[in-house]
Amino acid sequence: MTKLLLSLHVIAAIVAVGPVTVAASMFPPSARQALAEPGSERAVSNVRLLHRICRVYAGVGIAVPVFGFATAAAMGVLLDPWLLVSIALTVAAAIVLVVLVLPRQEELLDALGKAEAGGTASSGPGAGTATFPDRTATLPDRTATLPDRRTTARLAMYTGVFNLLWATVTVLMIVRPGSTTGA
Template sequence: MTKFLLAVHVIAAIVAIGPVTVAASMFPPAARRALAAPGDAGALSTARLLHRVCRVYAVVGVVVPVFGFATASNMGVLGDTWLIVSIVLTALAAGVLALLVLPRQEALVDGLVDGLAGTRDGAGALDRAATVQLAMFTGIFNLLWATVTVLMIIRPGSTTGA
């Protein structure tokens, strides 16, 4: 049963978290392109699609820690330090995504849709600053997930010999 839970956990992480990290990283430059060309429907569509991918796969990503807890419970490692650190980092990553990345993406998409972005004096500078800040938060999210991944692969006490 442990092998099954671990397989589902790893597959869910790849299928759910992978697209969020990629789409979230692609969103700031796509938003900058859309902001630079307010009438470009293709640029707007790209930004909207990337935001939708982030939003949908963030919800799907909830299964990753669910199967992670089930796996850890079967393995008897719920109290191990590496796992507790991974849980904390996962919670931080989820918080960064839910509280800092997705709302900023939503605001940028809404601004693009409303046609307000880049149409007033100085708005372009504010929008660029918003995309730079979003890119920073996205980088933090990605770094947290990369750290969790490393902890999952090279965990203290592992029997894999790594």
């Protein structure tokens, strides 16, 4: 049973966490491209797809700790220090993803959506005015301007922290300090 649980845990990690790390890493440069090409529907749809992958697979990723706890219980290692550190790092990675990465991706998508709807504004006359197909609305200047490169750079940094936390958990799972398996 332990081998089955461990296999499910590893498969869940590959299938769920892998796509999130890749899509989240691809998001900032794709968002920069979409921001640089405001009229490009393809660039915006790429960013939307990457965000959807992050959201969906983050939800699927809940299977990883579920199978992980079941495996650890079956192996009798629930209180081993390497596992406790791995659990803490996994919680930290989840917090980074849910609190820092996904909301900032959504903010960038909102900004791109406003740009697509004609909601971008440049400095000068008419700044803050968005033209929509049926009406004209005045938007506050902070929502009418597109994010700058610092916004996507900050998102890339948070994504890097998320990926580094997962890489550390992976190494701990393989090396398992104090393990008697010789690995």
